[in-house]
Amino acid sequence: MQRIPVKEVLSTDPSGQQITVMGWVRSFRSNRFIALNDGSCLGNLQVVVDFEQFDEALLKRVTVGAALSVSGSLVPSQGSGQRQELQCSSIEILGDCDPGVYPLQPKKHSLEFLRQIAHLRFRTNTFGAIFRIRHQIAFAIHEFFHNRGFYYMHSPIITASDAEGAGEMFRVTTLDLHNPPRTENGQPDFSQDFFGRSAHLTVSGQLEGELAALALSKIYTFGPTFRAENSNTPRHLAEFWMIEPEVAFADLNSNMDLAEGLLKFVIGKILSVCEEDLKFLHDREVEEEKTKPQNERSEMNLLERLRFCVDHDFVRLSYTEAIDILRNSNPNKKGKFQFPVEKWGTDLQSEHERYLVEKHFKKPVILTDYPKEIKAFYMRQNEDGKTVAAMDILFPGIGEIVGGSQREERLELLERRMEEMHIPAEEMYWYLDTRRFGSCPHAGFGLGFERLVLFITGMNNIRDVIPFPRFPGNAEF
């Protein structure tokens, strides 16, 4: 008999039909009720066992975590917790699970503990929900762009370009580390390396994305990126996934519209498609909030935050306006900020961003037109000569979730800026060629995929929304 996913069974009207279901035991209660989960959805199928019909030795092997194939008839449940249940006529143990050594017990586990057994944490309700939602978010992102005429472009993962300056890079090499070939001055000779030159893992697909956008008009990348920064926070990973759309004939305003539209579409989609998993994470967060002191509890719960994002326009304001607000804010006047806001031109600290998003506006904020000194070389210079057409989207609890800009399409201005920032123009000939041959206004942004998953699932640590997190000192599994 063919296996039917639990998700399908749970949406079937029970009428005594014979079915086979395979999954893993979540609990075995009263020597009678097996809760069987196959990961197709959050819910378990209740399998009812009449122990007189089964060998006692077989039932002893029905332990938490064991893989079973069960067959029987699907009938309306007599209990109140579920619509249907499987009256079991046969049980086959596909894989035993020794409860004495199996780390997952039918009890609460801390996220820190589960992180240490990340290879098994998929089997918990929480991580099942997170990774089902993660899939749906990825799918919704592709759907959004595809429906709007964007082409999915695969930017390279290994790159010889290290000019973008988005962060420290991981080197890719096949040279013998103990005895590399040397140049005259004693440095490793990368001309003898695999690619005939120094190579690294990409920190961003943006520059290559621009090349494609200046021919295909609308492209997006969605792939892994790597940063060898020694970042130890709940918002950073050394390996993370990034979505980077790039649009020709677009300015900063349409760039903001695109980013806001994308976030609203994806969040809205998840609200409708992942109702059950979201509700579970929502309730989980509500329970967790109860353990916190009153003043640390968030004003909105998870579902409220998500709906709020979909229903309200993001606040758009310039860096200059933000500085004014911050300068005149109560915490600044009362010296509550660790870094007081004084002069125009300094970068905002995360405490300032949090104040704007969580206290002042209480909604997502798009900050625009930053001082050129604190932004990347490729951002388009504004008429004031001081700022660039940049935009960052700040989310409550997450901080920067999107960073983007209109790109500098004017060759002379771009070359001058690169010179000022000591970026070798000759190595970037291929990038500058776009400005030499049919340059046009264009814009794009980078969206941190895991930060979006973090926001939508309501989790607090980015290491809990990617299956196998990579961060300083850790590449387990």
Next chain:
RNA sequence: GCCUCUUUAGCUCAGUUGGUUAGAGCGUCGGACUGUUAAUCCGCAGGUCCUUGGUUCGAGCCCAAGAAGAGGCGCCA
């Protein structure tokens, strides 16, 4: 990289001023239980108190160094 905190049973934690035999809940295991919903009831077992060194008659507790984890900051997405 910097700052703060944490590390005691499989898990989550308590452990008084440094004092003799280190506790609880949950889980496991054994037993009872045929309508349970992370069932319930009874019982047993389970410890390198993170590691190393030091102070002391005596250290889970004090000191030093190291390791691991968490939070904050910086870098950013």
